[in-house]
Amino acid sequence: MRFRPLRIAAHVELISLVVMLANLATAHLEPISSLMGPTHGCAYLFVVTAT
DSSP states (O other), rough: OHHHHHHHHHHHHHHHHHHHHHHHTOOOHHHHHHHHHHHHHHHHHHHHHHO
């Protein structure tokens, strides 16, 4: 069984979480929140489903 898609999705989830938290701690810009929120959610659902 190959785990490459799971690893990619996990990295995307981690990066999007870091970007969202950094945005929250600094400027809290709405476009970043609007882009990273769904990206993180989709990556999270993919990881949960693939696991």
